[in-house]
Amino acid sequence: MGRTQLLKLLLSVVILVITLMVVEYQIGWYSLLTSWQGFSAGTLALLVVLSLCSNALRALRIKISFELPAERYPQMFYLSTNHNLLNNLLPMRTGEVAFPVLIKRYFGIAVVASTSHLLLYRLLDLVALLSIAGVLALWQSDQVISVVIMLMTLFGLLLFDRGKQLVVWLLGRFSSPKLAKLAQAFSDLPTRGGHFGAIVLTTYAVWLTKLLAFLGVVLQLSQLTLAQAVTSVAIADLSSILPIHGIAGSGTFEAAFVLAGKLYAIDTTALLTVAVQLHLFLLLMSFVAFLLGWLVAKIFSRQTTLKTGTE
Template sequence: MKSSIVESQQSWFMRNRMTALTVVIVAAYALFVQWFWGWPVIISQWADVGAGPVIGALVALTSTYFLRTWRIYDYFPKETAGRFATLFRVTQIHNLLNIMLPFRTGETSFPLLMRTEFGIPLTRGTSALLVMRLLDLHALLAAAGIGFALAAADALVAWSLWAVFLLLPVAAFAARKPLLRVAARLLPDKAQKFVVEIENGLPLDAAAFARAWAMTIVNWLVKVIVLAWALGLMGVLPMAASFGGALGGELSSVLPVHAPGGVGTYPAGITAGAIALGASSERMALAALAQASVNAHLLIIVSALTGTAISLPLGRRGKL
């Protein structure tokens, strides 16, 4: 009897170990903030900004979740037709899990949820997610490249390299069929169905690819501008530094090394990005930047929770 209880406890821990790790790290982060600055100091910074800008930033950030959902809705038009509300719920659950679980483990929820709700094969859902994440990363790196090109000594070379990088997704999409044919020849017969599903997970045609690419750019443009604006309101100057901070934080969220809830890694990304594009690294300025980065991180978490709260009442089989 005792043995079965122990086994049950161990089984519970194995099933919930990621959640437990997330709770422990977030709690440790909250204690660290309290010890280093004190939560009243952090919250007072928002009070100085004012309720209007804070609410406006939350509304703008939450609106990007609808755009992300539309990108997937357009990506799988047949499977998701008439079920935008359900898809919004799926994308919000995936987004929250992705934020809260470490090392991108939350990403695995997307293909699973898409299979459960819309019957999309795991391989196809995973392929589509990989394409979208590559587009996300490319958009952020291209935006960061603008800052470095502006500061480069040789403007012609810098902007030429940036233009080449900007067009990489177009080249990759154009070369997709030859690459898939090579993969089909190299892989054994049993793996051929996976190649087919991977191809099905790519945009259907150039127009679908262009829409996905455009929605990716608009989504990240809105998000980075809102975060840069919020950082500027909290004293991160010059404006280029607040822009760099917003990019640094978001880049940390799409890279493989990502702490639960972005605790530590997201504020560190903001700090590094802001300093790279002109923020002062003096002690007092660095302390103010650290406070602003924590508050910007809290803004992201609250917007994700807001989006999830909006989506949860939507029925599993709801129609739009």
């Protein structure tokens, strides 16, 4: 491990420790964890199902995007949950590296091709998160602006193919074999027609289920309005792209949530309390989804082995 990587790791550990200490001093971990007793079993089960559905839809997006066979969906689900868990645990989005590695291992898809698809996912994720959050946050106060956001989003999605063509043209200006491969990978991306439309719809379904689960946690555990909750959740989620944060996103996730809530002049302690609870829910569901994905993949692998053996 290089000196720079070691310093980043140490900084991540320091941020985690500081976060744990601040939460204990401001709130108290015991009172924070016992507040979950206010959830009814039915409500908690619904939020868990919504969160797992979001993971299942991410796997469906992979199937649609690469046009993979439906019978191998269990492997896609495991791949997706594994990738999601690493993204939530590792700093600076380094968990993204898992996606091309895993998809090459399970499906033999080249790293350049899978990386270009991953970039498409992330651009669509950003569009979906911002547009859904914008509409939800503003719908009650200004429906006209909400409709404008919808129309601008639709127009932006229609420009994806033009943007791809521009990138391919720019890459083609260089006489490099590696850039030529990258240009070809971008050229092959589905950015128009029914194929692209299916990827877009699946992406929006991913974010609707994820945001509903997160908003359910926030609204149940706080007095925030829908607009306040949506703003804080969206900005907290975007904090994952920051270059430095604590282990498993600790510190920056909570700080982003609190800063967003301060736009509405909400008490800092109240915001920190629900931010930590939401972060714990996010991490717990990442582990649950990963374990479920691992189990499903194991069962699928065993059934495939038995079927091959009987034939």
